[in-house]
Amino acid sequence: MTVVEGFAPAKINLTLHVTGRRGDGYHLLDSLVVFADFGDRITVRPATATRLTVTGPMAPGVPVDAGNLVVKAAALIGVTADITLEKHLPAAAGIGGGSSDGAATLRALAEMAGVTVPRDVLSLGADVPVCLAGGAARMRGIGEDVTPVAGVPPLYAVLVNPGVALATPAVFAGLTTRDNPAMPNPLPTWPDAAAFVSWLGPQRNDLQAPAIAAEPVIAEVLETLLDTPGCQLARMSGSGATCFGLYDSAECASAAAGRLAQDRPGWWVMATRLNAA
Numbered sequence: 001m002t003v004v005e006g007f008a009p010a011k012i013n014l015t016l017h018v019t020g021r022r023g024d025g026y027h028l029l030d031s032l033v034v035f036a037d038f039g040d041r042i043t044v045r046p047a048t049a050t051r052l053t054v055t056g057p058m059a060p061g062v063p064v065d066a067g068n069l070v071v072k073a074a075a076l077i078g079v080t081a082d083i084t085l086e087k088h089l090p091a092a093a094g095i096g097g098g099s100s101d102g103a104a105t106l107r108a109l110a111e112m113a114g115v116t117v118p119r120d121v122l123s124l125g126a127d128v129p130v131c132l133a134g135g136a137a138r139m140r141g142i143g144e145d146v147t148p149v150a151g152v153p154p155l156y157a158v159l160v161n162p163g164v165a166l167a168t169p170a171v172f173a174g175l176t177t178r179d180n181p182a183m184p185n186p187l188p189t190w191p192d193a194a195a196f197v198s199w200l201g202p203q204r205n206d207l208q209a210p211a212i213a214a215e216p217v218i219a220e221v222l223e224t225l226l227d228t229p230g231c232q233l234a235r236m237s238g239s240g241a242t243c244f245g246l247y248d249s250a251e252c253a254s255a256a257a258g259r260l261a262q263d264r265p266g267w268w269v270m271a272t273r274l275n276a277a
Ligand SMILES: C[C@@](CO)(OP(=O)(O)O)[C@H](O)COP(=O)(O)OP(=O)(O)OC[C@H]1O[C@@H](n2ccc(N)nc2=O)[C@H](O)[C@@H]1O
Pocket: 013, 016, 025, 026, 027, 028, 029, 031, 093, 094, 095, 096, 097, 099, 124, 125, 126, 127, 128, 141, 142, 143, 168, 169, 172, 237, 238, 239, 240
């Protein structure tokens, strides 16, 4: 029996510029996306009907029915399987846990059944195409236009989620401006990690302000990250509430994570390497 395992890394929007809105209400984005070395794990086994079991420290509250993106992905690719999802990423957290799980399921089921992944996966969610591509990418349109970006260095980061779940549509609805500038085109080249992080500084996550308006604790997370020794940049990912801090070494990131975990026992804190693959 073919058993296939897959990894569904956290997705981090290093930038998230909202540049317009379509007639159907979806927003046009320009986002630089990378992936962490931390995430969920899935295992798929052939079965005559799809069955999902969710385990792991972040399993509570995650849907186990047809609402789970793992089950939706299996239906889209047309393969039935016994699927175990080991959940490590907080849900509704702006780090694309569900989308990354969906993309990992598509890859694993394609390998298990010897079929190809459908070309149009946008129906699963705007973040699924970028998660399926994997690696540093520029994401435009509403998420369907994904271009790999070369030259993004590996980054040492700390992810912090204060334990508030934010609904993505509500955060988009809180935007006060929707026609904001895109990132430069083409993107510059960065000689090293320091140049990359200083370029990142003036870029934005346009969803950060409406997310803070909905959950002011996000501002506290950003300030707390910036206060840790060696933090070069702190920003929210996606529609929040997870924020990332960037550091110039694994030691700095790990020391900051240790301190934050001690000082803020209610927050989810994780040191990770971004774009390490
Ligand atoms: C904001 C982002 C940035 O990467 O990340 P997350 O916060 O979800 O991690 C994504 O665009 C989210 O992608 P995803 O979570 O897959 O979105 P979907 O399920 O397709 O859409 C959820 C809702 O978000 C809004 N939405 C999403 C994408 C987009 N380009 N414009 C939107 O306005 C719509 O209200 C939509 O109904």
